[in-house]
Structures are given as structure tokens and as C-alpha cells.
Amino acid sequence: AQSVTQLGSHVSVSEGALVLLRCNYSSSVPPYLFWYVQYPNQGLQLLLKYTTGATLVKGINGFEAEFKKSETSFHLTKPSAHMSDAAEYFCAVSGTGGYQKVTFGTGTKLQVIP
Amino acid sequence: DTGVSQDPRHKITKRGQNVTFRCDPISEHNRLYWYRQTLGQGPEFLTYFQNEAQLEKSRLLSDRFSAERPKGSFSTLEIQRTEQGDSAMYLCASSSQGNYGYTFGSGTRLTVV
Numbered sequence: 001a002q003s004v005t006q007l008g009s010h011v012s013v014s015e016g017a018l019v020l021l022r023c024n025y026s027s028s029v030p031p032y033l034f035w036y037v038q039y040p041n042q043g044l045q046l047l048l049k050y051t052t053g054a055t056l057v058k059g060i061n062g063f064e065a066e067f068k069k070s071e072t073s074f075h076l077t078k079p080s081a082h083m084s085d086a087a088e089y090f091c092a093v094s095g096t097g098g099y100q101k102v103t104f105g106t107g108t109k110l111q112v113i114p
Numbered sequence: 115d116t117g118v119s120q121d122p123r124h125k126i127t128k129r130g131q132n133v134t135f136r137c138d139p140i141s142e143h144n145r146l147y148w149y150r151q152t153l154g155q156g157p158e159f160l161t162y163f164q165n166e167a168q169l170e171k172s173r174l175l176s177d178r179f180s181a182e183r184p185k186g187s188f189s190t191l192e193i194q195r196t197e198q199g200d201s202a203m204y205l206c207a208s209s210s211q212g213n214y215g216y217t218f219g220s221g222t223r224l225t226v227v
Binding site for chain 1: 170218
């Protein structure tokens with residue numbers, strides 16, 4: 001079974017500063033990895049995903065994440081935070097091939113300070 | 115493509131009552147999922163349909179919960195004899211075979227009083 005651990009339930013950054021949200025995964029086989037964003041009282045929106053190929057994945061809204069097998073990590077970054085980035089971010093993992101259930105982390109709430 | 119629709123958006127019910135939620139997935143998506151999210155937590159898997167077949171159910175889904183997807187189109191999630199612990203956001207998502215990454219609806223927030 002796969003799982004993810006998100007380090008830090010709350011992260012605060014100043015507008016214009018680097019955003020770094022941490023995610024480590026646990027899996028006995030190479031997994032698929034995802035980042036989702038959730039705005040208040042909304043569903044989740046897929047930011048980016050890693051399945052195969054390039055380990056640096058670019059997503060929407062200027063976010064990117066790098067799959068590091070040696071560190072079992074999939075941290076989410078954005079060079080310059082914008083006020084509209086304030087939301088909750090979820091890292092998620094699944095197995096590969098055919099149907100594989102997606103398991104979510106507990107989330108990191110990002111606050112952007114003007 | 116109108117996205118994944120969930121109805122209602124909010125439901126307040128008295129303990130012991132039955133409730134039913136509906137999810138309309140993206141029409142081309144043959145896979146449909148239900149998740150439950152409580153405050154401060156990530157979504158927890160409840161059940162999965164491929165077309166009309168329910169292929170996986172979580173142990174979280176007690177006997178009071180039932181889900182259907184007749185004809186492989188919309189899905190319903192029913193909770194019988196609701197309890198206060200059922201209060202949560204119920205999220206529906208869909209995907210197409212071979213496309214990894216779900217499209218979520220806006221959820222139904224259930225409050226049991």
C-alpha cells in the first residue's frame with residue numbers, strides 16, 4: 001500500500017517569496033504522484049502529476065514538482081507566491097498500471113502574507 | 115465538458131434520517147470515485163466504479179452506506195440512519211481509463227444535527 005506524508009500542516013510565505021510544500025511518499029514500487037489544490041468549500045483541482053518520464057513536472061499556475069526517488073520525495077515549488085495561491089494543497093499517491101486507488105495526504109494550508 | 119456535478123451542495127439532516135447524494139461525472143469518463151473529507155483531513159477513499167460495476171469499497175463504508183451507478187452514468191451515495199459522525203464533505207471524482215488524475219466535483223457538505 002502507498003502513503004504520503006506532508007510536512008507542515010500550515011505554511012506562511014510573503015507575497016513574491018518562494019513557495020515550498022513538502023511531500024514524502026512510501027511505496028514498495030515506483031508510484032504515480034500528484035498534487036491537488038483545494039479552495040474553501042470547493043472540490044480538489046489537479047495541479048500536476050508524475051507518472052513516467054521527466055522527473056521535473058510542471059503544472060498549472062506556475063507550480064512545479066520534482067520526483068526524487070533517492071529521497072522518496074515529491075516537493076511542490078513556485079518561485080514567487082501570489083495572493084491567489086492561498087489555499088490547501090494535497091499530495092497524493094497511487095500505484096501504477098490499470099486501476100489504482102489514489103491515497104491523499106493530510107494537506108498543507110498555504111497562507112500568503114501581503 | 116461541464117465538469118463533475120454534485121447535488122446538493124449542502125445538506126442538513128437530523129440524526130437518524132436517510133440522505134442521498136448525486137454525482138454526474140464527465141460524460142466520457144468511465145471511472146467514478148467517492149471520497150469523504152472531514153475538517154483538517156485529506157480525502158478518504160470510499161468506493162470506486164468502473165462503468166456500472168462497483169469494484170472496490172473501503173472498510174469506511176459501513177452497512178449504512180450504499181452507492182450505485184446505474185447504466186454507468188450518474189452515481190448516487192445513500193447514507194441510512196445518519197449519525198453525527200457522518201458529518202463531512204462528500205466528494206465525487208471521475209477519470210477516464212488510462213488517464214491518471216481525477217476531476218473532482220465541488221462536493222456535498224453534510225451536517226447531521
